[in-house]
Each structure stands twice: as C-alpha cells, then as structure tokens.
Amino acid sequence: MKKFFKMLPSVDSLLKNEELKKIIDLAGRDLGKKTIKKYLATYRNRILETGAEPDLKQLISDIKTSLVKKSGKSLKRVINCSGVILHTNLGRAPFGKYMLDEISETISGYCNLEYDLQKGKRGHRDTHINEIITEICGAERVAIVNNNAAAVFLILHTLACGKEVIVSRGELVEIGGSFRIPDIMRSSGAKLTEVGTTNRTGIADYENAITENTGLILKVHQSNYFIGGFTEEASLKELAELGKRKHIPFVYDIGSGLINRPENLKIDDEPDVKSALRYGADLVCFSGDKLLCGPQAGIIVGKEKYIEKILRSPLMRVLRVGKMTYAALQTSFDLYKNEAKLLKENPAFAFLNRTGEEINLIAENLSEKLTKNGIKNYVVKTKGKCGGGTLPAVNLDSRAVKLDCFQDNRTEPSQEYLFHEYLRTNDFPVVAVLKEGNIYFDMLAVDSDETDILVDVICNWFNRQNQDAK
Template identity: 40%
Template sequence: MEKSQLLRNLPKIDELLKEPIVNNELNSTMRTIVVEALRETIDKYREFILSNNIEEYSKEDILKSFLELLEQRNSSRFRKVINAAGVIIHTNLGRSLLAKKALDNVVNVVDNYNNLEYDLKKGQRGSRYSHVEELIKKVTGAEAAMVVNNNAAAVMLVLNTLCKDKEAIVSRGQLVEIGGSFRIPDVMNFSGAKLVEIGTTNRTHLYDYDNNINENTGVLLKVHTSNFKILGFTEDVSLEELVQLGGEKKIPVVEDIGSGTLIDFSKYGFTHEPTVQESIKKGVDVVTFSGDKMLGGPQAGIVIGKKEYIDKMKRNQLTRALRIDKMTLAALEGTLKYYLDEREAIENIPTLHMILSQKSEHKKRAQKLKKKLQGRVKNFKFTLQEDYSMVGGGSMPTEKIQTYVIKAESNKFSPQELEKRLRENKIPVIIRISNNEVILDVRTIFDKDFDVIADAFGLLD
C-alpha cells in the first residue's frame, strides 16, 4: 500500500474512543491519560509510515500498541526486580531489604494517624527521635542518639554542629569517595568545617594529629574505609590512641564508621569488621553510620555518642532539613528490635541472613531452581557450580562468601544479549556476567521468584 494511503487510513482519536477496548480502559483510567496514549500511538504509526518502517497495519495493531503503552503509563516507575547478581547490599537495586517487623511497622504507621511528634503520656508535642533513641542506646551502649536521612547528612550535621568555621583533622588516607561520587572532603567543606589533611595515603602517625592541633581545632575525625583496603607498608592511628589524645586536648573525637555493623562477623568466620559498639566502648565522642547497609534497615544516618554533643545537634536548625519521616522511623524501629537478640537479627533481617546463611542451604536451593529451568526450557544448558557472593554496598570489600550458582549457556544469545533480554523481562532479572558466562547466584534470589526466572528463560527458548 502506498505511503499516502497508509497515512490517510490512520484512525481519528474520536473514532478510537468509541472502540469497546478503549471504553473499557476509560472505566479505570483518567480520560486525559487515555487520549494522550491514543494520540501518541497514532503519532508513532505515522512516524513508522514516513520512515518506511511499516507497509501495512490494522486497527487491531494500533489498539494493541495503545494497550501496551497505557500499561506502561499506569505502572509505577518503581519496579520489582530479581537480584540474581549475588551482591547482597546492591546500591543500584535498593540496598538492604526490610525485615518483617519493619514492614509491619511501616504499614501500621502509614495506614493510621500516629504519635510521630506527640507525647501520649504528657498530652503535648513530643520529639520524633524519642521513638528510636532508647532502642538505639540499648543496642549500641551510647549515651544518646538521633537519626537523619542518610550517613552523609549525619557527617555533615556533626561537623556543622561541632566544627563550623573550625578545623577538622583527618588522615589523608581516609578521604574516601562514597556512592554517587560524593566525597568526604566535599561533605566536610559544605558543613562549614575546614579540612586539615595529615599524614600520607598509606601512613599516618599520632604525632601527625598532635602537631596539627591548635586553638581553632574543632574535631579529630576518623573515617572507616569500609569500601576499600590499603595493604602493605601502612600505619594508622588506633581509636584508643586518638581518644586519649582528644581527651588530653579536650577536643571531641568523631568517627564515621560508615556501614554500621552491629554484630561481630569474625565469630562466623569472616574477617573482623569494627562494630559500632566497639567504637562507643573505646570512648569515641560521636559515631555516625548508615541504616541501610550492614544494619539491614531503611536509608538513614544514625548519630550516637555523648549526650552533650547529641543535644547540640538536636538544636541545630540544619536538623529540620535533614530529618527522617514517619515511615523511615517505623522501619528503623522494627529493624532495631531484632538486635535485642543477635540470633533473632541473623534469622529475620534479610541482609544478615543472606550473608551468614550456609553454602549447603544454597546448594539445595540451586538444585531446585535448576530443575525448574530444565523442566521448562529446552534450548539452554544449565550447570550447577560453586562460586562466591559479595556483601556489596561498600561493605567488607575483601570478603567472598561461598555459594552455589547456576551458569546459563545458549547458542542463540551471547551473554551480553541474554543479560539484556532478562533485564527487559516484565519482572527484570538482574544477573552477572563472569568470564563471559551468565551467572545466577541463588544467595540473593528468593524461592518465590524461581518460577518467574524459569518463565523469563522460557520466553527466550
């Protein structure tokens, strides 16, 4: 059919609005959205015709395209994805998953009015921080605590409160870059603190701190380099030494411990990672850490330490701009309650359970997934093999967690093309490619998603 005729045959919007399929959509979708989707569909077909990408079409084809476009418009931009990459705290995929108590708390809070800033005993305005402060103190051993919206905000608030227009002394080897190209020096500068770098990248001594202390020194800052390791000819100042120096000079010691580890992973065969409780026991004045990394909760920046300093931060006007909402508080409370019993935390907090669950458990699960895949897919080869998962989120970078994975091979698709097709599945499946092989790591896959993965491969068979 000629191009001019194809253009003339394109239906009018008013005509399509009379179609039963479109009328059915009008019952559940705003008319404005339906009309816009129809217009965009017609425009798309017009472009196809003008660019010679189509030689014929039917009204049914147009209506089918309309329905696909409308489904995209009506669906949330936030989508469930299946993490088959084996990175437990995957920053791009939302970091830590919430535990059951955390989810229940959130639903209860958002589905009802609540006492966010209301003291039920006194019948007057209260503090939103009171809901979690006692719990944080009990878990960490700190004198006082407060919470802001992320750890970068926590560091900025601490420095703005204790060190604005003053100097913050920090080792050059600890000036790390965190996620999204945010750098500790930039956060410090924005807080109003003046950065004083001491030592070298690999070696810093106590005298480096001592020699740079003056009447304008506000804090001694230590940043835990949780997302990388410097090995070899190195020297660092211990927390004990720094705390002693800070006490002698009457200068607060602040530690950004980053990942917020609350249990000693060395008990379970991992390399020791400094815990929040250890920092408090060693006398650090203020400690900051994340809520959605090793702690396994929602995004939050937790500030704990000496009451005199925390109280100053609560009075800082910047706190209002950085405060967290009712949903985050509810999720954080639900997560922290598990830490009252370490066994409960490991069993019920998804991040901890994924890290510490046994390899043998995942072998059985991998065998189950492989069986499902082989039962539904004929043109792929699936192989069970041992491999390693990663903690992720800039935490414990040198740790490899033994696990079982499924290797998927296809004569039809290259590993890169298969990765793309799975990523574009209705429920995206995010895999990893290692040594030019497609890997499905069951440590980060839930059993409930085995059928979804098998169906995704089935569509490609």
C-alpha cells in the same frame, strides 16, 4: 497521499477502541489522550516522509505498548541473582517479611509520631527510638537524619563550621553516587586538614596537625576498599585519648551500620558502633540501610552535649525523617535484644550466615527445575560480596546456576545479551550476571521461595524463542 491521512482514526475513536479501552482506563484518560495525539502526529509525519500507507494495527500496538509502560510502576521488586547482598543499585538492605509485618500495624493508620500519649500533648519524634538505640549502642543520645552523608554534613556544619577538621589522607573516600568526603566537608563550611599518607597515618600525624582552630578529628571507615601491606593506622583508643587531652571532639564515620559483633557472623574486621563508643569516640555516624538492614537513614550516636547541639540545628528540620523510617528503625534495633532472632530475621545477616552447602541446595533446586523444562544448565562455585560499602575484603562462598543453552547456536552471539535484557525488563525483573557471554544466576541472596519465579521467568523466554523459531 491524501487518502492515507484520511485512513488515520480520530482521537475520539481511538479513545473508544476496544483494544485500547482497558489500558486507557488504567492509565487515565488524560494520559491516554496525550499518547494517542503523540502517535497520530508521528504517523502523519511518517506519511509525509515516506508516502506509504499507515499500518493501523501497528499504530494501536504502539499506543498500547506506550501506555502499558507508562501506567506500570517504575519501582518494582527484583530478584537479586548478582551475588551481592547489599546491592546499592537494588535498594541495599531488603526489609524482609518480619520487618514489614512489624511496622505495618504502626504505619497503616495514625500513629503518635509527635504526640505524647502519657501527657496528652505534643511530643518529640526522636523519643520513640532514643531509648532503644542508646541502650543497644551504649550511647548517651541519638539523632536521626535522612542518610549518612547528611549525618556527616550535619556533624561538620554544627561542630566545625569555619574550623579545621583533621582527616587521614588514606580516608578521603568516595563512595557510590560521587559522595566524596572533601566535597561534603567543603559544603559544610569546615576546612579539611589532611594528615599522613595513603597507607600510613600514625597518632603523631594527627597531634602535629592540631592548631587553635581545630574543630574536630574525623575518622572515616574505608568501607568499599581496603589497604594492605606496609600500613599504619592510629587506633580508636589513641584518637579518642588525643581528642580528650586536647578538648577536641573525635568523630567516627563507620558507615556500614554494624551495631555489635554477633558470634559466628562472617564480618571479618568490620568496625562496630558499640566498640567505637566504648573506645571513646564522642560521636559515631552510620547508615540505616546497610548491615542494620533497616530504612535509609543517617544515625548519629554518642555524647549528649554534642548531640544536643546537632538537634538544635535548623538543618535538623531540613534533614529529618518521617514515621516510616522511625517505625522501621524501631524494629531493626529491637532485633538486637535477641541474637538468635537477629541472625534469623535480619536478611543481611541471614544471607551472610549461609554456608556453601545451604546455598548449593537452593542452586540445585533451581537447576533441577530448569533441567526438567529442557533448559541445559549446571551449578558452579562462585564468590559473592556483602556490598553496599561493607566488608570489602570478604569473599563469600556461593553457588550459581550457569545456563548452557546458548552454546549450541553460536551464529547468534547476541542471544545472551538479549536474554539478559529480557531478565531485567520483564514483569518480574531478575538481575543476573552476564560474564564473558555467559549468564549466571547467583543464589547468595536468593530466597528458596523465589526459585519457582525464576523458573517461570526463564522458561517464558525459551518458550517464546521456540515459538518464534516455528
């Protein structure tokens, strides 16, 4: 056993090993040294436990694999073949080339984030987007924080801390990441007053709940589900008029970030910011990284007297955003000046506007390329979703390429799962649909120029399987 311990190389010799040298230079000497020590200790323990001769080639391979994994970037571009446009786990809205080109000049060097170029002295960061957002939304003022949950929290804490906030029972929502309206309200210091029932809440329910301690009326958009059948819902106009008559602010958490309603867009009855303000909401808050297709942000628009209170809150410093967010928001809202450009350059709108025939062309293109490489497949009709807490009732016509390569060899049913894992973990990750043992590549949110990458990724797997079989 002693001779086996002596067979293990020293840390210094492994640091100089030709096979490891390149990856150690990439990962850094400190990480390389730490990883080598870790695996040498593992192999010593293995000798003690088994008494077996160490496999030195495997030792080097283990060190190399570990360093490759640690030195690579964890956050990567992914090809989204899930059939969901605003996939919450895939970063929600993609920026798109136009957005990146527009903001790169601003953020690649210094910028006047808090410097007034006209006056030559310190300025305010919100001035860069206040004018364009108020103009597009029809608001008096705007405040920007780091996400919509923060926006809701800040509104409640500023305007209703220690007071009652009236909300319909049918709107006490939970979205991804365990964001629950009651929990946010409790943390803000506001007191929840539930009214109505899950399926029916009329204006009288709100009015009967008002007391001397009512701080605001809150409406929350049911962004990731919908209730149908025997239902009743107080209208925005009714709620706004009630708030005005009782001198209580009416706040609408829209969430989805639909600013207005472009013609011919598949948005069903999704509420929009501009209409909500026009109907009389005092404040509207929404996300920046959903249908707006901008950065993660919580955007609060509405009456100046309420926004001013929010901007003066010490929490604004805690929740404020930086130059990248302002630059991206500036570009996102600028697109609303030209509807044709908006529908083309806002990736979410571009995907939503695709017809089944357009998606079919992309699917057929991928299918033909795979067939030429000997991979059996066919195109199927599917139904996609907008996702991201938007348009929950809308099913979008889509097409997917379904692989038919695993049917001939049912002795290895795990191959589909191994392939699905490979797609996620290879150098260019692909998120596809694994359903009932079948792999689907849904083309709803896939750009035409991504099909060649998909072909390479898919073919690499099957080429490797064929080589292993030999």
